Amino acid sequence: MKTIKRFFLLVLTIFLAVILYNYPKLNIIAGYSAKNTASSVFVADRSLTFTDVNDNAFSPINLAKDEVNSNEKSAISSVFGLLTRTAFNREGLGSVLALDKDDINKTYLKPKRTQPNTTTPFPYGNLEPKDSVFTTIGYKTLDSTFDVLFDSINKTRAALVIYKDHIVAERYAEGFTKKSKILGWSMTKSITSTLFGILQTQGKINVQDKAPIEEWKNDERSNITIHNLLQMNSGLAWVEDYNTISDVSKMLFLERDMTQQQIDKSFAGKPNETWNYSSGTTNLLSGILRQQFKTHQEYLDFWYTALIDKIGMNSMLIETDLAGNYVGSSYGWATPRDWAKLGLLYLKNGTWKGEQLFTKEWVDYATTPTPNSDGWYGAQIWLNAGNRYPDVPKNMYFFSGYQGQNVYILPDEELVIVRMGLTKNADVNEFIKGVLSSIK
Template sequence: MKIFKRILLLILAVLTVVIIYNYPKLNLLAGYSAKNTASSVFLANRTVAFTDKTDNNFSPVNLASNKVDNKKKIATSSAFGLLTRKAIYREGLGSVLMLTEEDETAPYLTPKRLFVENELAYPYGNTSQKDTIFKNIDYQQLKKSVDFLFDSIHKTRAVLVVYKDQIISEKYADGFDKNSKILGWSMTKSILSTVYGIMQHQGKLNVDDKAPIASWKNDERKNITIHNLLQMNSGLEWNENYETISDATKMLFLERDMTKMQENKPLVGTPNNTWNYSSGTTNLLSGILRSQFKTHQEYLDFWYTDFIDKIGMNSMVLEADLSGNYVGSSYSWATARDWGKFGLLYLHNGNWNGEELFTKQWVDYVTTPTPGSNGTYGAQFWLNAKNKFKDVPKTMYFADGFQGQRVYVLPDNEMVIVRFGLLNFDENEFLKGVLKSCNQ
């Protein structure tokens, strides 16, 4: 009996150590699940069952159990009953993880949207396009290339191909259609970059200026420019690792104000000479944008009134942290067609149906390779400058999000291609096939 008790105590001791060691990971696990569930259910109008079966079905997130309160619009996720996280949906701001019970009833501002109804066809409106057959398009080849991503392996949700402003291919997985909002993840970084481009065009800021961070004024970080931050080339310390507890995961799942983590990091490299991909940098840039406006309301509104709603991306919702900052690193939702409009804005060099939101110079700026990135990164956009995708023009550039969310801009081909899914894929093979169908 004594031996049995000792063995039992030993087992309990081991379990206690395991739980204590893994508790921070459980916090992130439950946090991811709660946030994703709240956004999927209350923002994208999916069911909990669908979300659990698709979005939350990978290890270790699938170990959490989820439930929602439809009246309060709260999602609760439990990790083995040992730790529980809650996320609340706020109209106009999306979902956010709660850190205290008071967050449930805390007041908040919402962005003022500008919805303009017109009878124009896509992309300048939302009515149906006239049937257009391009003689140089091999539609069978195009269908084959798109269908390639819709097998059981690739877990693709949506593909949209736009050529000369005409949708020439559009396909959705079961459970999705042209009205489905889909999370862009880090494609949001390209949205943020565009806001900078518009503000620069309007004379509201200059990206070559020193970053207006008071805490950097008296140390070696004082020479970091907004340009350095946009290129992820500030030299600041940052750990972008989603497989463990890192700067990135702590920021997204534990911080009230996500703009501050990167600000508080030391300089470990040289500005303009130390490229390091950092979601913290993008959220710092979101905070800098907020400081350019007299009021919080103006900051919330500008992204929509002068950009998103202006080009008819009316399905888009930018999610904010508990402090009211848009999470520019990670959280924006929109339909595939609206993401296509975003790509077309760049294809047309910032001109939207006759109105100039930014110039060709801004396009040149965001597609200029960052020193140290080996030609793969610009200003919050990814590049093909060194032919990483060998069968695709070097001039192609794209917004890139976790699990293979993509908006490709192909200026040489007058084409924008959108892809959403749950897994990365052979991008070169897919793009090669689509381009092969276009006999220019």
């Protein structure tokens, strides 16, 4: 009998040890599932079933069990009943994970939005685009190029090609339409960067100035510039690993104020010499943007009035953290057509309907390779300067996000190409090569 008791005690001890060791991971798993479920259901208008079967169906997130409370617009996720996380939706601000029980009942400021232009065709308005046929385009070739993206392996949700302001090809997976909002993940970083370009053009900021971070003023980090942050070349430590409990997973799923975590980091290298991809840096930049305005309401409004609604990306919503900061690293939702408009704005060197939001000089700056990035990164924008895609022009640049969210800009060809996916393994080189071959 004593032997049996000791055996069960040992088993119980091992079980508890395993739980304690993995408990932080359970927190992240439940947090991801709750946040993603709330956003999918209440921002993108998808069903809980669709979300679980598609967006949350990968390991280890599929360990979580999700429920939705439609009355309070919340999602609850539990992992084996051991740990539960709740995310809730706020009008105009999107979904966020609760950290205290009172968070869901608080009042939050929301941005003021403008009404969509429903009298002008795409891209300058939200009416259907005018029919157009280019004799120089092989439409059958173009259509077959899309086939490689829409299979069970690549899991593409939407793709479109815009040539000379006209949509010349467009396709959606089952369950998605031209009105479906899709999370751009790190494509949102390019939105954050663009806002600095707008402020620079307005003469309200100089990205070469030192970063206005009080905590850095009296130590060696005082020489870090906004430019260093935009290029992710500050030299500050940061671990961007979504498969472990890392800096980025703790920031996205455990922090009330996501602008602070990068501030607390020390040097792991030197400014302008150590390129290191960091979502924490982008959210720090969101915090720096917040400093440019006298009130929080002005900060909330600026993202939309100066850029998003200005160019008719009316479907877009940038989610905020609990402290009211836009999560500029990761949480931008919009239809594929609206994501394409941001690409078109860059293709037009910052001019939209005759108004210059930012300059050609800003485009050149944002697409200049960061030192030590192998020609792969600019100012929160990805590049092909290092010829990563050998059959694609070197001056192509693009916005890029987790799981294969991409907007490609090819300035010489007057092309904007959008691919929104659930996997990142699409052959980008072959896909864009195929698009180019169809346009003579």
